[in-house]
Amino acid sequence: MKREDLLKEAFRAMENSYAPYSNYHVGAAVSCTDGRVFWGVNVENASFGATNCAERSAVFAAYSCGYRKDTIDGLAIVSDGERIAAPCGICRQVLSELLKQDTPIYLSNGKDEVDTNIAELLPMQFTEEDVLR
Numbered sequence: 759m760k761r762e763d764l765l766k767e768a769f770r771a772m773e774n775s776y777a778p779y780s781n782y783h784v785g786a787a788v789s790c791t792d793g794r795v796f797w798g799v800n801v802e803n804a805s806f807g808a809t810n811c812a813e814r815s816a817v818f819a820a821y822s823c824g825y826r827k828d829t830i831d832g833l834a835i836v837s838d839g840e841r842i843a844a845p846c847g848i849c850r851q852v853l854s855e856l857l858k859q860d861t862p863i864y865l866s867n868g869k870d871e872v873d874t875n876i877a878e879l880l881p882m883q884f885t886e887e888d889v890l891r
């Protein structure tokens with residue numbers, strides 16, 4: 759899916775963000791090689807540790823439907839913040855395993871945009887190769 763289209767999907771997803779505590783809204787969209795798109799939003803909880811981030815929600819949704827890193831070809835993450843929403847540390851760890859190293863990741867807050875990938879976002883990764891010996 760084209761970059762601009764995937765960013766639009768993520769902004770549409772962001773309208774469903776559940777963020778009553780932070781009022782910080784994040785949307786994400788994963789595109790798959792067959793054209794399917796999965797949305798994710800940040801879903802907060804009164805028990806803050808139970809909160810889930812938008813990009814993890816979207817990637818987990820794609821995996822839940824059987825897609826894997828070889829059939830995911832893009833991820834867009836958008837926010838309504840002053841700065842672009844770069845993935846948090848937990849999400850970077852998850853994305854390092856569930857996306858290909860060079861899968862494009864598009865970040866936008868409607869003003870600024872950055873195109874990146876997980877290899878750039880998370881150097882010196884701890885991977886399944888470290889665990890599966």
Ligand SMILES: [Zn+2]
Nearest residue numbers: 811845846849
């Ligand atoms: Zn996160």
